[in-house]
Amino acid sequence: MAKSRSETMLENRVKLIAAARKAFAQKGYSAASMDELTADAGLTRGALYHNFGDKRGLLAAVVDQMDTEMAARAQEIGARADDDWQGLLAEGAAYIEMALDPEVQRIVLLDGPAVLGDPSQWPSQNSCLQVTRSAVERLIAQGILKPVDAEAAARLLSGAALNxxxxxxxxxxxxxVLPKAVEAFRSLASGLLLKPL
Amino acid sequence: MAKSRSETMLENRVKLIAAARKAFAQKGYSAASMDELTADAGLTRGALYHNFGDKRGLLAAVVDQMDTEMAARAQEIGARADDDWQGLLAEGAAYIEMALDPEVQRIVLLDGPAVLGDPSQWPSQNSCLQVTRSAVERLIAQGILKPVDAEAAARLLSGAALNxxxxxxxxxxxxxVLPKAVEAFRSLASGLLLKPL
DNA sequence: TATCTCGCATACGGACCGTATGTCAAGTTT
DNA sequence: AAACTTGACATACGGTCCGTATGCGAGATA
Incomplete structure (x- = not known):
């Protein structure tokens, strides 16, 4: 049967995001050509501007997708730990390892902030940040961490992991180098503990 | 008297860097037009490409200048503290405050890494990082900090401050929000202490 | 089936970057 | 000091790319 209109539209959006993800990762945002990108998806720029408004809109969609994937993965890894404190450390290590993926680095960590601005203002609301923030809040409520500002702690932790x-x-x-970084991260994070180890 | 050739060349470089710094800060790297920028400096694109090779080269020169200024300021503030530990904390707070300058944020923190790549590979070698790394090394030698990897600690600290x-x-x-961030930073940094406070 | 809707393709205009070439003053040689 | 050389900068050109305006044809609607 013939595909419904909304079906094909959704398929096209998926195709475009996938092609954009590849192009942005390989060439960087500014060097990625919209013509090549859309042709690679079997479409033209017309489809792109109709669905995403402009080049930035496409990047926002890609970043949103990747951010969501990363947050889900981090949360899953964190939940698998013995307690919430080990969970926070595991989350941090997970972010560090995920950020080793060139695709993540180029799109989410470099071009994303430069083009879209501060992550906390992204449409996706930066799921990664929210996950670690809620983890910090739990630990504060349990009396394990110092009563610091949860948002601040989450931002600094994710910033450290990112760098x-x-x-x-x-x-x-x-x-x-990876183990050195993870160890330094654990040391830093332990500074948030109410009762030092 | 007529100006010597090397004199005018240096003057022109200074003019171009100053104009670029303004344009990059106001419009962002990619939206800044080389024609406008050079005209603002009383020159043309010819001068620019002769002196800096391309647009990236100009950004590199601007970033180098700003990074050097920031490192000098941070070091000065750190040296003013009572001891080296307080110095490290003061340096971190100084970075946080300097990074509040929109010019620093846009050029050094956002466009810089996106266009030039990782800061540790910048031509300027990122003076800021070197300053905090040597501070960390001193404190480790004094037995005040845990014997973590100095480079790693410096990277994570600066990353936290940046974010x-x-x-x-x-x-x-x-x-x-500023005091919350500074307090969280001090907590994190104290995780590096050999003997918790 | 006839009409409408709208998602997408096509065509156009404007801007910008990097290079290739021209030019003229500062330095050099005789 | 006069002719010559160098090179710093201006000018002109080609290619690419983005965003918009317009056209078309397949699905939706009645």
Whole structure:
């Protein structure tokens, strides 16, 4: 049977986002050509502007998708830990490892903030941040962490993890640097503990 | 007397960097037009490409200048503290406050990494990072901090400070958020202490 | 089945970047 | 000091890219 109109429209959006994700990751946002990108998806720029408004809108959609995936994964890993404190550490390590993916780095960590502005103002509301913030809030309520501002702690932790990943990725020997970064992250995070280890 | 050739060349470079700094800060790197920018400096694109190679080269020169200024200021503030530990905390707070400057944010924190790549690979070698790294090394040698990897600690600390600044700047009430961020930063940093407070 | 809707393709205009070429003053040589 | 050389900068051109305005044809509606 012939496909319904809303079906094909959704399929096209998926195709465009997938093609954009690949192009943005390989060439970077500004160097990615909308003509090539849409042709790669079997469409033209017409479809793109109709669905996403402009180039920024497309990037926002891609970032939203990736951010959501990352947050889900981090939350899952965190929930698997023995207690909430180990969960927070595991989440942090998970972010560091995820940020080693070149696709994540280029799109979410570099071009995303530069083009869309501060992550906390993204349409997706930055799910990653919310996940760690709620983890921090739980730990504060349990009396495990100092009563610092949860939002502040989450922002600084994610910032530290993010920068660790950029450092690792740029280093010549990522595998030897990763444990150093994770250990430093654990040290920093333990500064939030009410009762030092 | 007639100006020597190297004199005018240096003057022109200064003019171009100043104009670029203004344009990049106001419009962002990609939206800044080279024609407008050079005209604002009383020159043309010819001068620009002769001196800096391309648009990226100009951004690199601007970032280098700003990074150097920031590192000098942070070091000065850190040296003014009572001891090295307080110095490290003061440096961190200084970075957070400097990063509140829209010019710093747009050029050094957002467009810089997106266009030039990881800061540790910048031509300027990122003076800011080096300053905090040497501060961390001193404190480790003194037995005040845990023997973590100095580079890792410096990267994570600067990353945390950086992200704190982005958060503050994006918030509606920066003045009320700043102290929260600074306090969270001090908590995190104290996680590096060998003997908890 | 006839009409309407709208998602997408096509065509156009404007802007911008990087390079290739021209030009003229500052330095150099004789 | 006069002719010559160098090179810093201006000018002109080609190619690419983005965003919009217009056209079309397949699904939706009655």
């Amino acid at each position: 660790a990943a950029l450092w690792i990725a740029a280093s010549e020997n990522p595998q030897s | 704190a600044a982005l958060w503050i700047a994006a918030s509606e009430n920066p003045q009320s």
